[in-house]
Amino acid sequence: VEYPATVAELTRHLRDGGYLADRGLATTLLLSLSLRRPVLLEGEVGVGKTEVAKVLAAVFGRRLIRLQCYEGITTSQALYEWDYARQMLQIRALSAAQASEAAQAAEEPSIDQLFGPKFLLERPLLEAVRQGDRAVLLIDEVDRADDEFEAFLLEVLSDFQISIPEVGTIKADSSPVVILTSNRTRELHDALRRRCLYHWIGYPTAEREAEIVAVREPGAAGQLTGKVVAAVQRLRELDLAKPPGVAETIDWVRTLGVLGQTELTADAARDTLGAVVKDRDDLDLVQDNLAEIISGA
Amino acid sequence: VPNPVGTAPADRAAAGRFTSVLLGFGRELRAAGLRVGTGDVLSYLAAMAPLDPSDLLDLYWAGRATLVSRHEDEPVYDRVFGEYFLAEDGPARGQLTVSAESVAKAQAELVLPGTEPPDQQPDEERPLLGWMASDVDALKHRSFTTCTPEELAALRRIMTRMRLTPPRRRTRRTQPARAGTEPDLRATIRESMRMHGEPPGQLYFRRRKTKLRPLILVLDVSGSMTAYSRHLLQFAHTARHAARQAQAGRVEVFCFGSRLTRITRELASQRVDTALEEAARTVADWDGGTRIGPSIDELVRTWGRGGLCRGGVVVICSDGLDRGDPEVLALAMERLARLCHRIVWLNPHKGDDPDFRPSSVGMMVAAPHIDLLLSGHDLASLEELAGTLPTLN
Numbered sequence: 001v002e003y004p005a006t007v008a009e010l011t012r013h014l015r016d017g018g019y020l021a022d023r024g025l026a027t028t029l030l031l032s033l034s035l036r037r038p039v040l041l042e043g044e045v046g047v048g049k050t051e052v053a054k055v056l057a058a059v060f061g062r063r064l065i066r067l068q069c070y071e072g073i074t075t076s077q078a079l080y081e082w083d084y085a086r087q088m089l090q091i092r093a094l095s096a097a098q099a100s101e102a103a104q105a106a107e108e109p110s111i112d113q114l115f116g117p118k119f120l121l122e123r124p125l126l127e128a129v130r131q132g133d134r135a136v137l138l139i140d141e142v143d144r145a146d147d148e149f150e151a152f153l154l155e156v157l158s159d160f161q162i163s164i165p166e167v168g169t170i171k172a173d174s175s176p177v178v179i180l181t182s183n184r185t186r187e188l189h190d191a192l193r194r195r196c197l198y199h200w201i202g203y204p205t206a207e208r209e210a211e212i213v214a215v216r217e218p219g220a221a222g223q224l225t226g227k228v229v230a231a232v233q234r235l236r237e238l239d240l241a242k243p244p245g246v247a248e249t250i251d252w253v254r255t256l257g258v259l260g261q262t263e264l265t266a267d268a269a270r271d272t273l274g275a276v277v278k279d280r281d282d283l284d285l286v287q288d289n290l291a292e293i294i295s296g297a
Numbered sequence: 298v299p300n301p302v303g304t305a306p307a308d309r310a311a312a313g314r315f316t317s318v319l320l321g322f323g324r325e326l327r328a329a330g331l332r333v334g335t336g337d338v339l340s341y342l343a344a345m346a347p348l349d350p351s352d353l354l355d356l357y358w359a360g361r362a363t364l365v366s367r368h369e370d371e372p373v374y375d376r377v378f379g380e381y382f383l384a385e386d387g388p389a390r391g392q393l394t395v396s397a398e399s400v401a402k403a404q405a406e407l408v409l410p411g412t413e414p415p416d417q418q419p420d421e422e423r424p425l426l427g428w429m430a431s432d433v434d435a436l437k438h439r440s441f442t443t444c445t446p447e448e449l450a451a452l453r454r455i456m457t458r459m460r461l462t463p464p465r466r467r468t469r470r471t472q473p474a475r476a477g478t479e480p481d482l483r484a485t486i487r488e489s490m491r492m493h494g495e496p497p498g499q500l501y502f503r504r505r506k507t508k509l510r511p512l513i514l515v516l517d518v519s520g521s522m523t524a525y526s527r528h529l530l531q532f533a534h535t536a537r538h539a540a541r542q543a544q545a546g547r548v549e550v551f552c553f554g555s556r557l558t559r560i561t562r563e564l565a566s567q568r569v570d571t572a573l574e575e576a577a578r579t580v581a582d583w584d585g586g587t588r589i590g591p592s593i594d595e596l597v598r599t600w601g602r603g604g605l606c607r608g609g610v611v612v613i614c615s616d617g618l619d620r621g622d623p624e625v626l627a628l629a630m631e632r633l634a635r636l637c638h639r640i641v642w643l644n645p646h647k648g649d650d651p652d653f654r655p656s657s658v659g660m661m662v663a664a665p666h667i668d669l670l671l672s673g674h675d676l677a678s679l680e681e682l683a684g685t686l687p688t689l690n
Contacts, residue, residue: 007355023406027348027358034347035340042368072469084486091490104309143604146470163652174392185604186547193366194336197344200368241602281632292663 001060003033003143019211020204023176028199029056038157038178040193043201046245049181053138055176056177060094062136065176067124067144075152079162088115117165125171129162132175143182154188154192157242206233206247212246215255220253227264227294228253232276244276251275269294298673309569316342317348318392322381325388326364329377337364351393353403355384360442375407439514462687463610464545464638479506490668509546510609510638512536512686515596518580519554520588525673529614532679534564534572549605555581555591559600589619589659590626597632606637610689614643614673619659627662634666639689643673643682 004010010033013028021029029052032039041049054266057064067078091114113119122130128137142150156162160172180189180196204212210229213220229249236243244252255275277286286293288296308442321625323338340363349354357378365374383404434464475479512532518526528553539549549633552558558580566572577583593613600606611633619626644660647670664670669685672678 007348023354024358024361027355028362030347031359031362035343037340037365039362040366047561070469074470084483088489091493095493183604185607190332190366194334196339197362198366199362200371255309279588281628 004030004061006030006033013059014055015215016103017055018215019048020056020208020215021052022204022208025052025199025201028197032179032197033177035197036175036177038179038180038196040182040188040196040198040202042182042184042198044203044243044245045183045201046247047201048246050138050140050203051207053136055180057136059111060136061175063134065124065128065131065135065136066138066139069111069142069149071144071146071147072148077148078149079123079151079156080126080164081123082115083121088117090114090119095297099102101116119166120164120167124138125156126162128176129156129160129170129172130220132160132172132176135176137176137178138181139178141183142180142192143184143188143279144284145187150189150191151191154189156193157192157195157211166245203236203243206230209233209246209249213250216250217253217257224262224264225253226255231293235276235286236246238289240277240279240282240294241287242279242282248276248278264294266290300459314392315345318389319345321388322377323364325377326374326668329373329665331370331377332366333364341509342476343483351399353399354406356382356536357403366456366587377409391570392564419581430668434661442608460539461512461548463469463510463512463690466510466608466638466686467505470506470507472506474502474504477505509540511547511605512540513549513551513606513609513611513637515551515553515611515613515615516586516591517554517613518552519618520584521587521616521618522556522614522645523584525554525614528679529643529673530564530573530576531569533560534569537561537564549600551600552576552580553587553589553597553664554585555588555592556579556582556593557592557599558582560667579637587615587618588621589615589663590621590623590629591616592626593633594629597636601633601636606633609637610639610641612641612643614658616644616646617642617657617660617663619657619662624657626659630666640666641669641671641682641686641689642667643671643678 006015007023007026007030010030011021011023014029018060028039031037041052043049052068054261056062058251099278124137128135139153142153157178161169162174163169203209206229209232210222210225213225213229214222216224220223230247230262232244232252252272252275255272256264257271259268261272270287273286273290275281277283299314306645307505319341320338323333323341326333326475327673332617341360344359344363345355348359350356360378361374362370365371382388382393383400390396401488471479479502483500483504485497487497488501489495492594514529514536516529516533522529533548537550540546540548549559549561550564552560560576560579563579564572566575596606630640642660669689671682671685673682
């Protein structure tokens with residue numbers, strides 16, 4: 001499937017895939033598709049940063065290649081690695097063959113094969129470069145990787161080519177769509193920000209959130225959804241250490257659905273509060289104000 | 298530069314006008330303090346190619362995506378966009394062919410602060426939050442350059458020799474080691490390959506690397522700390538640059554009086570004077586009242602929750618004279634203590650008195666969560682801090 005050319009079209013496609021993008025996000029994504037620049041998405045926890053890449057890949061029939069960043073991630077975990085164990089076995093097999101018969105002539109190519117594609121373990125970045133436009137590359141939680149890794153990432157993102165000394169340079173014929181997400185645990189380098197289009201995903205408005213829940217949980221009753229959304233919006237206004245994201249709202253609706261609740265009563269809310277509030281202090285605060293939070297909802 | 302309109306001569310003139318409008322917008326943003334490079338403006342122009350140049354919403358979002366790279370910069374962008382494109386007498390009004398309908402739609406959909414500077418917002422919140430009337434939020438720019446040159450030079454000389462080294466922690470990364478717990482399979486097999494695939498004669502090992510913990514300096518710049526805050530800022534600047542030169546851990550610097558301001562980026566300038574001026578311009582409540590509780594609370598909420606303080610050493614420099622609710626401070630300190638590795642408190646009023654007992658309410662409330670209490674009233678005590686910091690394991 002070709003990528004669309006207008007914002008409206010892209011929004012419609014994403015909606016078909018179960019993702020409601022607002023004008024800003026849709027514009028940024030469209031620009032990324034047409035300018036072929038990576039998008040850096042930041043925002044509160046649970047507002048659907050990772051989801052964007054997943055839906056983009058699903059809707060346009062691209063392969064989603066995910067590079068989950070974490071502290072201590074190394075280039076061999078992101079790029080490629082030689083399969084040492086297999087190489088080892090191959091060497092043993094070669095020398096055994098050599099001992100039995102004089103296969104000297106065949107020796108040269110076998111050694112070359114040792115560093116051929118058969119023994120190369122592709123990791124996400126190399127895979128993305130090979131796939132080119134057929135892939136969507138998601139670099140998740142880039143802020144968790146260390147600074148040095150970021151510099152390396154910058155190099156790969158700028159020209160999408162990877163040099164493997166034994167094999168040569170591999171270059172993407174067309175660059176894949178790249179989506180980076182960050183939770184801002186660490187300030188990213190300016191250089192990396194420069195390279196990307198930037199978008200901040202905030203909490204949605206009540207109507208929008210209700211729409212999102214309706215798209216993601218089609219089975220939920222509209223009335224219940226409305227009440228849950230209103231309650232969550234009120235929770236966000238409350239002074240919580242960990243305000244609930246959209247993912248929590250969906251979870252809450254789902255939890256209530258599993259329990260067969262059709263109303264957001266005080267008892268039902270108390271029993272299922274764990275789906276939205278995930279901090280002990282917050283829980284105390286919410287328990288005290290529970291009536292207010294769900295009343296009038 | 299892609300041509301957003303067309304190729305006929307009249308169209309080309311329009312395209313030229315359009316380009317100059319966007320260039321002007323870039324200049325305005327730069328004047329407002331955003332870092333907008335020529336490359337960014339070029340991206341902006343390129344971004345408008347697949348979009349509709351007569352639609353203000355497209356203009357807005359394309360600019361947001363290409364010219365802004367930080368969430369904190371968005372209010373400034375919004376303000377400048379409002380002034381430049383939306384205001385009746387804005388520079389772009391006569392130049393751009395924008396339908397009145399588009400303007401109305403943009404004004405309705407974008408919640409722009411109009412021509413009001415964004416600094417006004419917290420002030421409006423104040424009565425709502427119940428801020429105390431006695432708090433003088435002195436919104437004035439205090440110049441650091443009033444310090445005598447000799448004094449500054451002497452301080453600088455001594456301070457640049459000081460190194461703040463936070464304690465270390467183990468990371469997930471490993472490094473080759475003579476002896477260790479994990480065998481280094483890669484190195485061992487590489488060695489074996491060198492021997493034409495013979496079984497390795499020697500096993501190589503790896504062990505876990507260690508890394509410096511992040512250091513977070515939180516400086517009180519309120520009225521009661523006037524005598525010390527300048528030194529503290531100078532100290533923060535040195536600490537930050539020493540860490541950067543040595544490529545050692547991360548140093549974050551915050552200031553607070555009646556509210557918290559992050560000045561890490563402002564202190565980035567190599568020249569001390571420029572950096573301090575820059576910081577003074579950012580800190581709006583220089584020499585004002587103190588609200589430690591809400592400031593620490595904000596640190597935990599906006600920065601700490603994101604992970605900035607996690608596992609770090611937090612150094613708070615304050616006299617603990619809090620005008621706010623002690624309850625807030627107690628809760629915030631408790632949260633902070635759980636989040637970071639160690640909390641060091643520098644209280645200049647402690648002085649050289651070894652039997653110092655915290656007398657202010659703020660200090661008493663914070664005391665249970667403090668791991669180390671030092672004075673920080675002179676260079677000697679700052680040296681003491683530098684000396685004890687690496688041992689805070």
